Amino acid sequence: MTDQRIALLLEYSGKNFHGSQLQEGVATVQQEIERAVAILARQPLRVHLSGRTDAGVHASGQVAHVDWPRAENSAELDLKDLDLKELAWRLNGIMRSDLAVVTMSFVRPDFHARFSARRREYVYRILNRPQRSALLKDTHLHVRQPLDLKAMSDAASRVLGRHDFSAFRSTNGEKSSPLCDVERCEILNLREGELEFWIAADHFVYNMVRIIVGTLIEVGLAKRDALSVSEALQKGDRNLAGPTAPPWGLTLSKVSYPDEFRLWELMNQEMR
Amino acid sequence: MTDQRIALLLEYSGKNFHGSQLQEGVATVQQEIERAVAILARQPLRVHLSGRTDAGVHASGQVAHVDWPRAENSAELDLKDLDLKELAWRLNGIMRSDLAVVTMSFVRPDFHARFSARRREYVYRILNRPQRSALLKDTHLHVRQPLDLKAMSDAASRVLGRHDFSAFRSTNGEKSSPLCDVERCEILNLREGELEFWIAADHFVYNMVRIIVGTLIEVGLAKRDALSVSEALQKGDRNLAGPTAPPWGLTLSKVSYPDEFRLWELMNQEMR
Numbered sequence: 001m002t003d004q005r006i007a008l009l010l011e012y013s014g015k016n017f018h019g020s021q022l023q024e025g026v027a028t029v030q031q032e033i034e035r036a037v038a039i040l041a042r043q044p045l046r047v048h049l050s051g052r053t054d055a056g057v058h059a060s061g062q063v064a065h066v067d068w069p070r071a072e073n074s075a076e077l078d079l080k081d082l083d084l085k086e087l088a089w090r091l092n093g094i095m096r097s098d099l100a101v102v103t104m105s106f107v108r109p110d111f112h113a114r115f116s117a118r119r120r121e122y123v124y125r126i127l128n129r130p131q132r133s134a135l136l137k138d139t140h141l142h143v144r145q146p147l148d149l150k151a152m153s154d155a156a157s158r159v160l161g162r163h164d165f166s167a168f169r170s171t172n173g174e175k176s177s178p179l180c181d182v183e184r185c186e187i188l189n190l191r192e193g194e195l196e197f198w199i200a201a202d203h204f205v206y207n208m209v210r211i212i213v214g215t216l217i218e219v220g221l222a223k224r225d226a227l228s229v230s231e232a233l234q235k236g237d238r239n240l241a242g243p244t245a246p247p248w249g250l251t252l253s254k255v256s257y258p259d260e261f262r263l264w265e266l267m268n269q270e271m272r
Numbered sequence: 273m274t275d276q277r278i279a280l281l282l283e284y285s286g287k288n289f290h291g292s293q294l295q296e297g298v299a300t301v302q303q304e305i306e307r308a309v310a311i312l313a314r315q316p317l318r319v320h321l322s323g324r325t326d327a328g329v330h331a332s333g334q335v336a337h338v339d340w341p342r343a344e345n346s347a348e349l350d351l352k353d354l355d356l357k358e359l360a361w362r363l364n365g366i367m368r369s370d371l372a373v374v375t376m377s378f379v380r381p382d383f384h385a386r387f388s389a390r391r392r393e394y395v396y397r398i399l400n401r402p403q404r405s406a407l408l409k410d411t412h413l414h415v416r417q418p419l420d421l422k423a424m425s426d427a428a429s430r431v432l433g434r435h436d437f438s439a440f441r442s443t444n445g446e447k448s449s450p451l452c453d454v455e456r457c458e459i460l461n462l463r464e465g466e467l468e469f470w471i472a473a474d475h476f477v478y479n480m481v482r483i484i485v486g487t488l489i490e491v492g493l494a495k496r497d498a499l500s501v502s503e504a505l506q507k508g509d510r511n512l513a514g515p516t517a518p519p520w521g522l523t524l525s526k527v528s529y530p531d532e533f534r535l536w537e538l539m540n541q542e543m544r
Binding site: 011058060100101102103131133 | 284330
């Protein structure tokens with residue numbers, strides 16, 4: 001009677017969640033998915049997310065895993081008799097509409113949503129125009145003054161590579177290494193005034209993306225130059241970086257795992 | 273003491289409005305913009321929209337006009353002393369967050385948001401995948417079963433050109449001509465499962481876009497063939513077309529006017 005480990009690909013709007021992690025007395029992503037899982041599994045099960053996202057931060061590609069018990073009597077949902085597409089559909093029928101399971105797959109028992117993750121990718125969306133938007137207000141930070149994209153791109157390129165990100169970290173008692181290997185850091189100009197800042201790294205320190213964005217916006221407004229980003233990285237002083245940009249522009253886009261788990265291949269199969 | 277005619281480019285999410293047109297006792301787009309205008313003009317002013325959108329339908333490019341009176345005493349907002357960017361900013365400070373003025377411009381007094389319009393363009397967004405979405409739920413229709421895009425594109429091409437759209441019209445007492453000249457009618461496959469149906473015409477009959485979409489989805493699900501679209505057009509029988517697709521997938525994207533009004537040129541100037 002072994003459990004089966006299942007990986008889940010999750011989407012959520014962070015607007016009305018108090019972040020992803022369990023917290024007493026408030027609605028969080030983990031609480032909501034565990035509530036739905038418990039109903040279908042008929043017992044409480046722990047759901048492990050790839051990492052926390054703060055209150056207000058969205059996800060289009062959050063990954064989680066759960067160990068689903070095999071049924072001991074026929075009244076319970078036995079995965080031998082249930083395909084995962086059906087299970088995802090049932091979870092989606094129970095959960096709040098601002099949280100969804102996009103797809104699920106069986107994974108090897110040594111897969112761990114958090115500890116197996118090798119790379120995370122985020123996007124931060126900015127609307128740069130004089131007037132606010134009715135359609136993008138919950139997903140984009142609105143910046144009224146014109147941003148100098150060239151200067152911002154120059155500054156963004158200085159973040160690439162392996163650095164100590166102590167200057168771009170909020171203190172929350174977190175003890176992980178400040179060393180992060182940034183593989184992608186660029187600004188895309190999608191449409192008139194619609195900017196996307198993409199960043200991918202092996203590891204992120206607390207609030208790192210939002211502090212980098214807050215700093216790049218200061219560069220774009222000519223309140224500081226691109227060189228100051230290199231200086232902040234070198235000195236590791238939080239006071240040398242810019243403010244923390246607000247959460248609603250940020251989306252966790254993708255979490256990557258070693259090829260041996262074949263996660264995307266398996267997930268895509270269930271998607272069809 | 274003449275009034276000055278101003279054109280407004282509006283964005284709104286249709287989700288929490290009871291449509292665009294004034295209606296007793298419920299919140300509509302026209303009511304909300306007129307409320308804000310009345311506060312700043314210190315008198316009630318009529319705002320004319322390019323056309324109605326139903327409850328739930330969004331707009332990224334709705335156009336309106338209003339005649340702004342010149343001030344008779346210094347306590348009132350005189351447009352001689354106020355630039356339009358500032359006026360738009362003040363309106364946006366008063367209005368609900370799901371309605372926004374994107375830009376404004378002075379226009380010739382013979383410009384009329386509704387009667388001068390020559391072409392309207394809509395987009396209908398569909399999410400085609402097994403599981404629902406937490407992020408696209410308010411802007412996309414979710415279709416679980418796989419859609420045959422090739423068949424849908426074939427059917428869409430049959431709508432192009434000048435036809436009698438009586439079969440694609442809901443009866444609401446509307447008396448306009450059923451003849452519409454469709455300049456664009458195509459399906460774009462943006463990303464895995466994210467479809468956009470674009471349609472532009474000189475004129476639309478009531479619920480035309482949503483009935484065409486409902487019909488194309490039946491084609492995509494092999495419930496009918498592309499030929500049936502041509503047949504419905506020829507016979508003009510509403511029973512030969514498909515159901516009316518729900519409103520939340522639909523967005524009014526653009527309204528076009530004769531070049532002589534230079535509307536986009538003027539609006540873009542104010543946007544900077």
